Amino acid sequence: MESGKMQHHQPRIGVYVCHCGLNIAKTVDCNQVAELVEKHDDVVVARDISYACSDPGQESIKSDITEHKLDRLVVASCSPRLHEPTFRQMLISAGLNPYLLEMANLREHCSWVHMHEPDAATAKAIDLTQMAIARVRQLEPLEPETLPLTKRTLVIGGGVAGIQAALDLADNGYEVVLVEKKPSIGGIMAQLDKTFPTMDCSI
């Protein structure tokens, strides 16, 4: 195992346990999760919150960041595959590095799949949130690299979809490479005469 980098100062962590309306709160006792994890080292604030991703939700988290000088966050809500970009953006606008965020997936991986076992789901939610706290302590700020990009698009397939996409891109000033397997573009659409709902010619 490689040695961890130096921790410069004691982390100041904020934890937000999202109800997601009733999506999470119907099964998981969010308030209990928040109260329990607040006792952990380095956790400065822990709250349950009705919709973390909503504007008021984000605003309240941001004001906590300023007021309590939080430097890293745990958001225990839905899948990071859904809202990690949202919350990373929120960290940026609050002046924090976006990689100092960890999400605990209390919805897709907990409340929605253990709907009939609220106690076990709450216990799991506590574990997932604590694991996220353990991880967020160790996270390091990262900076993305900016690279040049080729302003061209490859469109694979010259049926109605490929044609429309290619024309939209090209009319907007972008170069397009359109690849069609057959000797002509047109695809299945070219074989149709009248098409619903307008009953006119397709070509």
Added chain:
Amino acid sequence: MTDVGRHPRIKLYSLSEVSDVKGHVGNFQVKIVKKARYVDEKECTACGDCAAVCPVVRPDEFDHGLSSRKAIYSPFPQAVPSAYVINTAECLGHNPVVCAKCVEACNKGCINFHMSDEEITEKVGSIIVATGMEPYDPTEMDEYGYTRFENVLTSVEFERLINSGGPTKGNLIRPKDRKHPSSIGFIQCVGSRSARKGHSYCSNVCCMNTIKSTLVLKEHDPNIDLKVFYIDIRAFGKGFEDLYKRSRRLGVHYVRGLPGNVEELPDGSLKVAVENAATGELEFYVFDMLVLAVGVQPSKGTERLQEMLGLQLNSDGFYLEAHPKLLPVDAATRGVFYAGCSEGPKDIKETVTQASAAAVRAIRLMHKGEIQTEPITAEVIDEKCKFCGICAEVCPYNAITVDKKKKTPAVVNTAACAGCGTCAAECPFDAISMNHFTDGQIVSQIDEMLELHSQEKILAFACNWCSYAGADYAGVSRFQYPPNVRLIRTMCSGRVDESFIWHGFAKGAPIVLVSGCHIGDCHYIDANHWTEKRVEKIRKKMEKWGIRPERLQLEWISAAEGMRFSNTMQQLEKMRREVTPEEISETIEILKEKLK
């Protein structure tokens, strides 16, 4: 179509296929194989003098064999590019003794038998996948007699017969005796919504296509007898219900129930037996012609492209979007977008809408002319590196270079590194740190989850793209499973270090799961091969050390396999219950000894 052909910013490669894609969002290198056309695309005026003299006659694919073409042909009159093409498998050859009639006939000298396939490389920043669909082939549905009776046609063949540009100029005849049919039956859901044959999904367009056909037929011949056999009529789009009502008003008879059997009568007519679900009676109908409303399936080559671009397919075989509601045209692979039926069956309007959406998503990505790369990349700890070169060997992107002779530490090209973490897991000297997924970060999660009641918990590693997403999908689908599992996300299963697994067992985990994308579907080319090898190696060690190797499980779960994820969790829970506290403490003792 013609706009595409003459657009100054569209480079069209017809008769071409993408053979390889390298690189990443913003900078893909694409290899395209352009097959030889044997006719100069720019010079050919499509005059047709060549085809007139060609002696080879073959069925025309565009008309589904309902007409013929020559070995040198234009695919259809409005073709783009508007140039003839030679099928060399059919052509007699360019030896003047044998044939070469077309070469003589072409005044402009466009025909060149020495053309060969070309390989072209293009650089692009984004990719739109619009590979479309193909109609279902009803050969296996023998009860409808598609291969046995000439007057049973698919809806696609029928479309050519009523098409004014088709083989009969839109003059409807039945194939067997060229008689104008006075009665036609339509059978819906052929290859769709069937658990038995074909596909289980609804193909979306067939109901409306049949309704359209009935309207066209009634317009030509108001007295024609039309019957439609259906399960449900799905006319849910804007204006669709009106068309359906119009069809009924014009006297088209809709019969609820799919025929069980079709027989051919001596005059070529077809006798259909159907249980009418409305009356419960077995009814018989005779038609001059029968049309099978065939469903839609993913086009051939969908899977090849899926592997090339690291995409995912849903259980129906169509491309899986990054999110069904919020990212409906994005692939999970950044910089790749979907348009049209490759993503699922849809009609023209929906296809056009999605194609425009895909174009805008691509523009949104490209308009700044630069792209920010994910800083989740590998980093070499120079003082620990022993120049063994294993990291360079396992890197799927050739992003690491090691000079073994000069004995200089490995160097990571961060622009090429995609962040799978396989190098960090494989380095025998722990000399590579994987940013945002460091050993310390992951071990802290393991420690935390096994701090209390460890014997009740399953430690599971899931890759971001497939298995973690599969667990998400189980959630979205509300598939219930035992609450004992704790998932740790890594970008790729290749990141799961041997030490993580030992650490888990040493901390009292009864069961450890490593899960990732299916072999061939890895988002990091083939990094999961290393996962497989590693798990195999660890299992052997477990066996040698007296730890039951079954306690370490490896599962491939795709983003679409929510049910598989849920089932896996049920099985793991069953296994967990079989692991006794004594076995766990014994393992802890063994590992204390072995991992000193």
